[in-house]
Amino acid sequence: MTVLALVELDGAEPADASLRALTLARGLGDPSVAAVVFADSANVPTSALAGYGVTDAYVIEPGSLHGYAPQAWARALAGLATETGTTAVLAAGTDRGHEVLAHLGAITGLPMAANCTHVTPDGGQTHRLVRHRWAGLLLEDAVLEAPLALVTVATDSVAAVPTETPADIQLHVHKPELAEADLVVRAVESLAGAGGASLATARVVVGGGRGVGGPDGFAPLEELAGLLGGVVGVSRVVTSEGWRPHKQQVGQTGTKITPELYLACGISGAIQHIAGCAGAKHIIAINTDPGAPILAHADYAVIGDLHQVVPALAAALREGNKEG
């Protein structure tokens, strides 16, 4: 049986969140997991996908689908699901993964289960699931009954694990049948400075909280994020104050992040914030308060004023880059 997995790209590589989704898909796709990639066929990272057990990569080239068009992507997945006779469609629990699978649920009239950590086929049209509720504060056991299981994967709870032996992978160019209405919503360009890695998939996130002091205080954090090849994330205080847009919020009511490094600057570490960053591999806190709750979650901490520490870090990195 084939299982289809939507794979998002981060530059030329599969996004880390998608590799996590592929790892979970392998557990239920025996013997085959097929990836669906929206890109030029020359840009499909086939060897990286093969390393995660993908045997078939269906590429949907830009053409009329130029940009990100959630309903059209879902329509393409629906067509492929029928063609391949798949039993499940998975995506990473990112903004795009959730949005596309929600559209797929609407198109097919089937239920969709979000933020799953375990999915086990249980015979017939049944899958047993464990999934996050309340931003992962609660785990729910659930049964999904549907001819096609639609599942997003809780990216902060499933590790990306390559296979021991890469699969033999075949590339197929798929041309979806789309209606005009499928293309009504399309994101064809990003604002300057909004490109690069998304918060959900970034390998480095530099977080800023109330301690940053105001909207103007974020320039050094932006610079540091740029030097580390990462992006800026923020606490809810920051978005509530209107210092930064909500799409940058990390937490229970924001984005869940799974970077290699989360540098939390001037963030106290409220439980609702931790719900969004607990999946980070390493946390470094910069805080003036040695009793701040974030310290209980941090691997390292700098007790100090971020307005001094962050520029000093950036200067050291700039210097290191010059020497390197």
Ligand SMILES: Cc1cc2nc3c(=O)[nH]c(=O)nc-3n(C[C@H](O)[C@H](O)[C@H](O)COP(=O)(O)OP(=O)(O)OC[C@H]3O[C@@H](n4cnc5c(N)ncnc54)[C@H](O)[C@@H]3O)c2cc1C
């Ligand atoms: C239903 C609900 C959902 C929520 N969802 C979210 C969510 O998704 N994400 C989220 O973040 N919050 C969320 N919150 C809010 C959360 O409870 C906290 O209020 C919020 O996270 C606090 O933000 P903060 O850490 O920036 O601010 P504060 O708690 O005020 O902490 C500021 C920190 O900065 C430090 N500091 C101050 N000045 C400096 C300096 N110069 N240098 C270094 N450190 C300094 C202080 O010591 C302090 O630790 C939610 C709350 C509720 C009720």
